[in-house]
Amino acid sequence: MRVFTLEVPAEAQWGEGLVSFPKGEIVRVDGRLESVHEGILVTGTADAQSVGECGRCLTDIAEHVEVEFQELFAYPGDEATDFEVQDDHVDLEILVRDAMVLSLPFQPVCQPDCPGLDPNTGERLTISTETEQREPLDPRWAALQDYSKDHDDKASRSGVDHTEES
Numbered sequence: 113m114r115v116f117t118l119e120v121p122a123e124a125q126w127g128e129g130l131v132s133f134p135k136g137e138i139v140r141v142d143g144r145l146e147s148v149h150e151g152i153l154v155t156g157t158a159d160a161q162s163v164g165e166c167g168r169c170l171t172d173i174a175e176h177v178e179v180e181f182q183e184l185f186a187y188p189g190d191e192a193t194d195f196e197v198q199d200d201h202v203d204l205e206i207l208v209r210d211a212m213v214l215s216l217p218f219q220p221v222c223q224p225d226c227p228g229l230d231p232n233t234g235e236r237l238t239i240s241t242e243t244e245q246r247e248p249l250d251p252r253w254a255a256l257q258d259y260s261k262d263h264d265d266k267a268s269r270s271g272v273d274h275t276e277e278s
């Protein structure tokens with residue numbers, strides 16, 4: 113068994129969605145190679161920084177991504193396999209790239225409750241992700257909040273029970 117750590121730049125952009133790993137981004141791979149009967153079993157983790165934009169408000173976002181992978185690289189033989197040992201080497205690029213790209217979110221957001229863009233003005237409704245911006249509810253809305261709670265309660269109680277029919 114052999115343990116290894118690699119830090120290599122992506123040779124091209126990985127991923128084509130709203131977020132991707134840019135060309136040249138350093139991908140760190142920690143793993144181990146185990147000799148097994150059929151070939152070499154590769155197990156490890158890979159991590160790198162993904163960049164892109166929020167799918168709702170188009171704010172630039174960057175997120176650290178870490179994935180796990182495991183694959184058997186078979187010794188060349190009669191049966192065709194996805195991954196093969198070649199000249200006593202295993203080529204991890206496709207394996208790592210696919211694992212990383214598949215882990216990228218299909219609809220990335222800058223924050224889970226990103227409100228997106230104002231449909232009228234096209235401006236961002238997001239104030240900021242900074243915690244300082246989380247201001248208490250404007251007291252002028254407090255009465256309305258109570259109203260809407262009462263309203264919901266009444267609505268849910270309005271259902272009539274029709275279990276008895278005679």
Ligand SMILES: [Zn+2]
Nearest residue numbers: 166169222226
């Ligand atoms: Zn957003």
